[in-house]
């Protein structure tokens with residue numbers, strides 16, 4: 001992608017401070033693009049253009065608004081105007097038609113719901129490039145290397161605080177972006193927790209199988225039940241074996257940081273029930289498994305039979 005023109009423009013027109021900022025955004029965005037799977041060349045070009053109109057005079061902004069038919073609401077809002085004008089300049093004057101690049105520049109100040117990786121990369125690089133200097137910037141830089149969405153959210157939350165101190169409201173595009181990120185991150189967390197529970201249930205099941213329990217099953221009841229996510233079911237040859245299996249499971253789960261809520265049925269009733277909150281382990285003996293037939297009760301749930309290699 002040829003960027004000779006904009007690079008010459010930067011050399012001829014930008015203050016030293018703005019040039020340093022722009023090249024800082026370029027280097028940071030290229031690094032983040034490589035890390036998160038956006039096109040580094042596009043990131044580099046967007047960075048060079050993103051603040052092309054940052055210090056444009058009121059007259060110049062007015063002229064661009066008229067020339068490009070932009071919404072007159074940007075007239076008194078240079079923070080927004082400079083990003084919208086830069087994007088339209090790239091399209092109309094430089095012939096750049098890549099929508100993703102145009103959006104990355106147009107929304108680098110506010111963000112918006114439904115941002116692509118490239119857009120997020122430019123948005124974030126603008127906030128954390130090496131010349132930026134504000135109290136939480138080091139934390140944001142660290143976060144940027146860990147999770148793109150979490151870092152974008154932290155940048156937005158910081159600017160929300162900053163704006164509210166100044167008695168100003170956030171742009172609606174930023175609010176939508178923030179809400180979207182919060183929702184997505186919360187969903188990811190719930191999913192991760194569900195994965196963890198699945199792994200824990202499988203661990204308990206594998207142990208039961210290794211300790212010679214019979215017909216070990218894991219049933220995913222998360223969708224159907226409000227009291228737990230997974231049932232682990234196993235059969236033992238006797239009450240005594242059921243007790244010993246229960247002890248083994250308790251030890252294993254304790255090792256994995258799972259403590260029992262309450263121990264039920266430890267009275268030689270043929271059914272030992274260990275409640276670990278999201279995971280419930282049931283060990284049956286003396287024909288009790290058939291009597292309660294949990295497999296049938298939860299028949300429409302995903303069931304995994306656990307049998308380790310002999």
Ligand SMILES: [Fe+2]
Nearest residue numbers: 050051054109
């Ligand atoms: Fe900017």
Ligand SMILES: [Fe+2]
Nearest residue numbers: 021050051126
């Ligand atoms: Fe910038």
